[in-house]
Amino acid sequence: MDSPFILRWGIMGTGNIAKTFTKDLLLSQKWQSDRTISHVVTAVASSSSMEKTRHFVNELRLSSACTNYDSYKFMVADPKVDVVYVATPHSHHFQHVMLALESGKHVLCEKPLTVNAYQARTLCEEARKRNLFLMEAMWTRFLPITSDVLEKIRRGQIGEVLRVVVDTSFGDDVEKTWGTQHRMLNRDLAGGALLDLGIYSLTWIFLCLYHALPESLRQAPSGIAAQMTLNHLTGADEASSILLTFPTSAPNDVPEWKSQAVALTNLRVSTDPDGKNSAGPAIRIQGTKGEIQLDGPSFRPERYRVISRCDGAEGQDIESVKVVDYPVPSEAKGMYWEADEVGRCLRDGKIQSQSLPWEEIIAVLEVMDEARRQGGLIYPEAIENASYSSY
Ligand SMILES: NC(=O)C1=CN([C@@H]2O[C@H](COP(=O)(O)OP(=O)(O)OC[C@H]3O[C@@H](n4cnc5c(N)ncnc54)[C@H](OP(=O)(O)O)[C@@H]3O)[C@@H](O)[C@H]2O)C=CC1
Numbered sequence: 001m002d003s004p005f006i007l008r009w010g011i012m013g014t015g016n017i018a019k020t021f022t023k024d025l026l027l028s029q030k031w032q033s034d035r036t037i038s039h040v041v042t043a044v045a046s047s048s049s050m051e052k053t054r055h056f057v058n059e060l061r062l063s064s065a066c067t068n069y070d071s072y073k074f075m076v077a078d079p080k081v082d083v084v085y086v087a088t089p090h091s092h093h094f095q096h097v098m099l100a101l102e103s104g105k106h107v108l109c110e111k112p113l114t115v116n117a118y119q120a121r122t123l124c125e126e127a128r129k130r131n132l133f134l135m136e137a138m139w140t141r142f143l144p145i146t147s148d149v150l151e152k153i154r155r156g157q158i159g160e161v162l163r164v165v166v167d168t169s170f171g172d173d174v175e176k177t178w179g180t181q182h183r184m185l186n187r188d189l190a191g192g193a194l195l196d197l198g199i200y201s202l203t204w205i206f207l208c209l210y211h212a213l214p215e216s217l218r219q220a221p222s223g224i225a226a227q228m229t230l231n232h233l234t235g236a237d238e239a240s241s242i243l244l245t246f247p248t249s250a251p252n253d254v255p256e257w258k259s260q261a262v263a264l265t266n267l268r269v270s271t272d273p274d275g276k277n278s279a280g281p282a283i284r285i286q287g288t289k290g291e292i293q294l295d296g297p298s299f300r301p302e303r304y305r306v307i308s309r310c311d312g313a314e315g316q317d318i319e320s321v322k323v324v325d326y327p328v329p330s331e332a333k334g335m336y337w338e339a340d341e342v343g344r345c346l347r348d349g350k351i352q353s354q355s356l357p358w359e360e361i362i363a364v365l366e367v368m369d370e371a372r373r374q375g376g377l378i379y380p381e382a383i384e385n386a387s388y389s390s391y
């Protein structure tokens with residue numbers, strides 16, 4: 001076998017997800033699906049203190065080849081870094097991605113890529129101008145279970161998909177769990193359920209009703225109706241429900257058919273209150289010939305069922321339900337699959353991933369912009385604008 005393509009990562013931010021992602025990178029040799037890619041962490045930066053960086057590096061036992069920084073600006077200038085993983089709050093993604101691109105680095109940025117579609121368009125233009133790779137870290141798209149489900153939809157196993165219902169809800173004691181300052185509910189950090197969790201519901205809807213189609217047939221939703229409940233203390237949304245209509249593009253006898261979708265997210269009620277999926281699937285993909293259901297959480301499902309339609313098959317002895325399991329190893333989260341995709345794209349000279357094209361990232365953000373407009377969720381102008389303040 002040829003030697004693997006080595007990807008040198010710089011980690012920006014030392015918070016919760018930075019730790020999870022980096023742990024997965026280190027596990028990638030053991031669990032990765034793609035042995036042609038090898039990941040190395042060559043730099044870590046905290047914006048707040050060198051102590052935080054050292055703690056991160058020691059805790060994860062990163063090798064001595066990793067350089068510690070107490071400034072993002074210096075980390076992105078490190079010639080030993082090929083790609084920067086941006087793991088800061090949503091509010092800061094625009095500035096931090098721009099900083100990395102300006103320094104000539106490829107970027108994988110946590111979800112959502114930006115606060116709004118306009119910022120995302122600006123970043124994509126910048127990446128194109130500089131011929132640099134850019135992707136939102138929507139890791140769910142790269143799980144093997146997701147590709148399998150998508151393939152089944154494309155092959156028409158459940159017929160034409162006419163309805164998709166997805167719930168990504170936590171069921172927390174909101175005030176106690178998140179308070180007012182945590183990024184989940186803090187509007188200064190672009191907090192709220194929609195941008196944090198609802199994006200997964202929308203991701204599945206886009207996968208089924210947009211991405212599953214050939215590129216030339218993909219169309220943004222023709223109708224969007226949203227309701228939000230805003231938190232009484234911070235004004236960020238603690239619940240959002242969005243109804244969407246997509247034109248159907250697959251050939252059928254009635255061209256006026258439309259597909260409908262429901263994207264749900266809620267911080268006070270849970271998709272899975274008992275943690276055993278007794279409440280039913282988080283994702284229902286309903287087609288004219290049957291249905292695919294996935295148990296939650298929607299961001300990392302590990303089981304799906306295909307339920308075939310049995311028309312008038314009374315007493316017929318056919319197996320109508322097929323269950324398929326995709327367990328993620330317990331020591332990992334499952335983020336190395338998205339990291340492998342970054343490696344493949346860079347190796348092959350691509351600046352965007354076909355599994356998550358820029359156009360689609362922007363289309364999802366446009367839906368969230370519209371839902372926020374209808375729901376009255378306003379963020380401070382300082383985090384909505386696309387003016388980059390050089391560091
Ligand atoms: N893919 C997934 O499953 C998940 C994705 N996420 C995404 O990751 C991003 C970060 O979330 P998470 O890791 O939970 O957040 P944390 O608050 O745990 O970490 C964010 C880090 O960003 C850095 N930072 C830079 N500027 C600021 C600022 N003004 N305020 C606060 N922190 C700042 C800090 O690191 P330092 O001080 O070292 O610079 C901080 O530790 C979000 O966009 C979120 O949506 C989050 C959880 C799961």
Ligand SMILES: O=C1OC[C@@H](O)[C@H](O)[C@H]1O
Nearest residue numbers: 017111184196197200299
């Ligand atoms: O992106 C996310 O997915 C997993 C959740 O636990 C987390 O809160 C959210 O940010």
